Amino acid sequence: MKTAIIIDSSCTFRNWKDEKDVHLVPLTIVTEDQKNIDDNLEFTPDDFYSLNEEQVLKTSQSIVGSMLGKWDELLKEYDNVICILISKGLSGQYNTYKMFSNEDEYKERVFVVDTNGVSIVNDRQVAFALELIKQGKTPKEIVGFLEEKYSDFKGYIIPKSLKQLVRGGRITKAAAGLAKILKINPILNYNGVIDKEGKARTFKKAVEEALDKIAKENSGEFVVDVAHSRTDQENLDLVNQLMAEKGLKLGKIDELPNVIVCHTGTDTFAFIPYVG
Secondary structure, three states, X not given: OOEEEEEOOOOOHHHHOOOOOEEEOOOEEEOOOOOEEEOOOOOOHHHHHHHHHHOOOEEEOOOHHHHHHHHHHHHOOOOEEEEEOOOOOOOOHHHHHHHHHOOOOOOOOEEEEOOOOOOHXXXXXXXHHHHHHHOOOOHHHHHHHHHHHXXXXXXXXXXXXXXXXXXXXXXXXXXXXXXXXXXXXXXXXXXXXXXXXXXXXXXXXXXXXXXXXXXXXXXXXXXXXEEEOOOOHHXXXXXXXXXXXXXXXXXXXXXXXXXXXXXXXXOEEXXXXXXO
């Protein structure tokens, strides 16, 4: 049985560009003048960050024709297709393509995973799915393993700057100004959706609180995966220092996908516990 994997650009898709059985159908970045940009390999990180500095960008689901066209193309070569896409708590992507996968021409051949994931969470799922394929597991078994493994986890997101949250209308300029004066840094939690968790007086304190929560909420052997938007080496060194001080082991570290940075901005860090 030959199985392909489709990802969208909610994961660090550049990591998979040389994996022959992993195929990208990008999400869409929407500019202020309603121009749609495919969030793919041709849209470089420099292109994205330059545009994101100039405009308030929005995000949209993968183009239906592109996704279904890729399914049709792959089903000529593969027996099955497994789609590992952005969490349904962050986008309508899952519900849209779960619906299409139930149509007669795709039923029992295209499988859409309820990932609860984004960024490194979905990278982990791609790697796990590839390993299960090598073990000879069926698509249904793989989907079941992934959905069970990622049904219950909790990570934390810390945006150091509130600039992007203000630009996107998620907080007011007055609130951001007060937070800056008081040196208040928000802490968000992530378990398939993003929600408010708390606040700390500085970025360092926010990171410490997030790492303390992860240490308290997880037992046994685990590592902490770290995803971040563009930031300076000082922030990266601080995160590494705090993890070492708290005896936490670093797992994967990578950049946050564009579709998250659109909403959180630069200098954002995400911390996700991973149990192998």
